[in-house]
Amino acid sequence: MENYDVVIIGGGPSGIIAGITGLQQNKGKDFLMIKEEEKGLVPCGIPYIFHDLEDTSKNAMGPKGFVNLGGKVIIDKVVDVKIDEKIVITESGKQFNYKRLIFATGSTPTIPKFIKGYDLDGVYYIKKSYDYIENLRQKTVNAKNIVVIGGGFIGVEFAEQLAKFEDKKVSLIEMEKYCLSKAFSEDIAIVADKEIRDANVKLYTESKVQEIIGEDGKVKGVRLADGKIIDADLVIASIGYKPNSELAKKIGLEINSQGAIRIDNYLRSSRPNIFAIGDCSQKVGFITGRTDNIMLASTATSEARILGYNLCEIRVKRNFTGTISIFSTEINGTAFASAGAIEKSAEDSGIEYVVGQFADVDRHPGTLPGTSKLFVKLIVSPGDGSVIGGAMYGGKSVGELINLLGLIIQKNVTVYDLISLQVGTHPLLTTAPTKTVLIKAAENAIAKINK
Secondary structure, three states: OEEEEEEEEOOOHHHHHHHHHHHHHOOOOOEEEEEOOOOEEOHHHHHHHHOOOOOHHHHEEOOHHHHHOOOEEEEOOEEEEEOOOOEEEEOOOOEEEEEEEEEOOOEEEOOOOOOEOOOOEOEEEOOOOHHHHHHHHHHHHHOOEEEEEOOOHHHHHHHHHHOOOOOOEEEEEOOOOOOOOOOOOHHHHHHHHHHHHHOOEEEEOOOOEEEEEEEOOEEEEEEEOOOOEEEOOEEEEOOOEEEOOHHHHHOOOOEOOOOOEOOOOOOEOOOOOEEEOHHHEOEEEOOOOOEEOOOOHHHHHHHHHHHHHHOOOOOOOOOOOOEOOOEEEEEOOEEEEEEEOOHHHHHHOOOOOEEEEEEEEOOOOOOOOOOOEEEEEEEEOOOOOEEEEEEEEEOOOHHHHHHHHHHHHHOOOEHHHHOOOOOOOOOOOOOOHHHOHHHHHHHHHHHHHOO
16 A cells, blocks of 8 residues: 555646645655546636637646656546545555545536436536547537527636637527626626627526427427527536535535535644645635635635645644635626625625726727726725725736735725825826726725715
């Protein structure tokens, strides 16, 4: 039996970063990663395989950095863990002894077994599997009528990518009034829906799938609750993910009400020397303090870095006190992003707030080529002026501006701090220094607080 200081179950972003950071911070320790497939995928890049990247291999991800630091990787499936003996058992019958065990088992797509026809030939789900996604990509090549079920980020991105092919008719079905409604308030979701439609996607909102219709075992269409039938020779269902926690549950780790492995702020599970990170582990909102089903690679890798430093002992007194839930995407050339508590999540948690907002352009003067509109909204606690959330849309600068907003939230920066924020500006890169969007939105919030 081989002995290791650390065994990692899973080879996704969280597992890789935990392994790399752990090796860097714990010299001389032996690390083993056990992953089920040799080839991995960048999770957030999966939709772009279907048009922009043109090839699954261009979105490949692997543990090269981990191996280069001395980590060992085997391709196998862990089927059992003997906690008392600290032994991991794989499907091939191999056994490995560990001192510390990390669950980085990720998530699996939600399969809507309540919908008749969910298992027809031609119905696919967004599995984070290289071979599965490559097979799906090949199926889309000849498909003419494609229906995507689910207007979350992945569903929207799949629909937008597939609609770039002129020979395909792409329909997107969403139960809520707007797509992306969990990440954005109505005013921004309306803008996002317009971009989806402008991207040549036939959008059906406030629509429920009653049945996936088949003939001779193959998909032929989708019937909505109102009776409308949408032709389909391929259906892609993207209605969410659930934590891959079956093994953890089997061996007796505590699981929360959402099916995730229960952990503390240092990523420790209910059993000594067993940790959990990424999609399989419990998430708590940084602002709301409530458990949430947030699954983001950015959150997972943040957890992984913290664990890597503190794996063998608490070296860095930085624990994971909750997810800020930073989302971003681009639809039809317009970037959308949000972070922290938006209006609905603040209201659901009983948090008082005011909204500060400002709209401008991302270059100065606005007549410069490549200039895009830039809209920023801040959600602010009126008691102390701290920024608890926000959202924005515009050009590509939104992708990094939302990360700055995430830091503002994490460090409890107030709108009073923001009005003295010193910024670097350049005509080709930013808004004008006289009207920096975050500062102007902060001033707008202060005006409402002082009413």
